[in-house]
Amino acid sequence: EPEVTQTPSHQVTQMGQEVILRCVPISNHLYFYWYRQILGQKVEFLVSFYNNEISEKSEIFDDQFSVERPDGSNFTLKIRSTKLEDSAMYFCATAQGLILAFFGQGTRLTVV
Amino acid sequence: GIQVEQSPPDLILQEGANSTLRCNFSDSVNNLQWFHQNPWGQLINLFYIPSGTKQNGRLSATTVATERYSLLYISSSQTTDSGVYFCAVESSGGSNYKLTFGKGTLLTVNP
Numbered sequence: 001e002p003e004v005t006q007t008p009s010h011q012v013t014q015m016g017q018e019v020i021l022r023c024v025p026i027s028n029h030l031y032f033y034w035y036r037q038i039l040g041q042k043v044e045f046l047v048s049f050y051n052n053e054i055s056e057k058s059e060i061f062d063d064q065f066s067v068e069r070p071d072g073s074n075f076t077l078k079i080r081s082t083k084l085e086d087s088a089m090y091f092c093a094t095a096q097g098l099i100l101a102f103f104g105q106g107t108r109l110t111v112v
Numbered sequence: 113g114i115q116v117e118q119s120p121p122d123l124i125l126q127e128g129a130n131s132t133l134r135c136n137f138s139d140s141v142n143n144l145q146w147f148h149q150n151p152w153g154q155l156i157n158l159f160y161i162p163s164g165t166k167q168n169g170r171l172s173a174t175t176v177a178t179e180r181y182s183l184l185y186i187s188s189s190q191t192t193d194s195g196v197y198f199c200a201v202e203s204s205g206g207s208n209y210k211l212t213f214g215k216g217t218l219l220t221v222n223p
Binding site: 042045048055056091095098099100101103106108 | 142143145147152153154155157160198200207208209210211212213214215216
C-alpha cells in the first residue's frame with residue numbers, strides 16, 4: 001500500500017533555531033496538510049496546501065511557519081525560530097481528492 | 113467550529129473482550145475517518161466512513177450521519193489493539209478536507 005513518508009522521525013533542536021520537516025506524499029495526491037499533536041493532546045490542523053498555495057491555515061500557523069513544495073515532490077514545513085511550545089509530533093497528510101487523507105508516521109520535534 | 117466528542121476517554125479490557133467506542137459530532141459532516149494511534153505515535157487509517165457500515169476483520173464501524181454519531185466496534189480484542197483511537201471529521205461546507213479530531217479513546221488490552 002502506498003504511504004506518506006516523513007523525515008526525520010525525531011528531531012531535537014535548540015530554542016530559536018530553524019527546523020525543516022520533510023514529507024514525501026503519495027505520488028498522485030494533490031492535497032497536502034500538516035497537523036500537529038502536543039504530547040497527550042488531540043491532533044490539530046495547521047495548514048492545507050493545494051495547487052502550490054496555502055488554501056487554509058489555523059490560528060496556530062503564524063508567521064513563524066511556512067510550507068512549500070520546493071521540487072514538486074517533497075512537501076516541507078519550516079519553523080523559523082522554534083519555541084519550547086513547538087515541541088510536538090508533526091504529521092503530514094495527503095489526499096488524492098477531498099476525501100480520505102493518508103497520514104505519515106510523524107516527526108517528533110523536541111525543542112530544548 | 114465543529115465539536116467532536118469521543119467516549120469513553122479510557123477503556124481497559126481483558127484480551128478477548130468486545131468493545132464499542134463512540135464519536136459524537138456537533139454539526140453535519142462530509143467526511144469521517146477513524147484512526148488508531150499505536151504506541152510509536154503513528155496514525156493508522158482504520159475506516160473512511162461518512163455514512164453506513166463497514167467491516168474489516170475484527171473491526172467494524174457505523175456512522176449515522178443524520179444523528180451525528182459514529183461507532184467503532186472491536187471484537188475479540190488483542191493486546192496489539194492497545195493505543196488511542198481517534199475519530200476525525202470534516203464539517204459540511206468545507207472545501208479543504210480539513211479534519212477536526214476528537215480527544216481520543218485510550219484503549220488498554222491486558223493479556
